[in-house]
Amino acid sequence: MELPFVLNGVSGVVRVDHRRNSDPASVGCQPDTVDYPICTATIERPFRGYDSLMGWVQLVRSDDNVSGGERFEMDPLAFLGDQSHPYCWLGLNPTLFDAPSRPGRIDMDWMAHSFLCVPDDVGSGLEARPMLGFSWGFVARGGEITLVPPVQLGDADWDQHLDTLRGKHPGWHFSPGLADLS
Structure with missing residues (x-):
């Protein structure tokens, strides 16, 4: 999947690679994660500091x-602990990487909503302004893993997460809808 965007007048594209984890050791995962998904979203854009x-x-x-699958929750990077910001990956043209799995291949539905955002100072605090988003995931049944391919997300998808984002990160501002940052 390719998702084009423009930020500060410079075009870029997010390339989403969603595949089965066929070689867990090559991505730092345990052997029992074979067949679970790997999602990598890379940003191709001229470096501009x-x-x-x-x-x-x-x-x-x-x-x-925590909600038993009733609602979306922040996806923590366990090795970072609780963060005061909403980002799972942050940097210059950052790559999103995730390789979810569960021990024992328990039956479950798992869905991620991933949004590329720009941090901004809005005068009254910090803001995460989303430019684009996509969903992806997997379904596990009877030991078999079925990948749920990426689908582009829109304004309403971001907006459904506003209460969660604001509750988890009260010092941050989250505006409705995807921002046009061209």
Whole structure:
């Protein structure tokens, strides 16, 4: 999947690679993660320093999250602990990488909503302004893993997460809809 965007007058594209994890060791995963998905979203855009500062905000709905799959929740990077910002990846043209799995191949539905955002200072605090988003995931049944391919997300998809984002990160501002940052 390719998702074009323009940021500060410079065109770019996000290339989403969603595939089965056929070689867990090559991506730092345990052997029992074979067949689960790997999602990598890379940004292709001329390097422009501060103009390329972006971050990925990812929310996940899974049968084993706090709500039991009823709602999307912030996707934590466990090795970073609780963060005061909403990003799972942040940097200059940052790459999103995720390789979810569960021990024992329990039956579950797992869906991520991943949004490429630009951090901004809005005078009254910091803002995460989303430019684009996509969903992706997997379904596990009877030990078999079925990949759910990426689909582009829109304004309404971002807006459904506003209460969660604002509740988890009260010091940040989250405007409705995807921003046109061209």
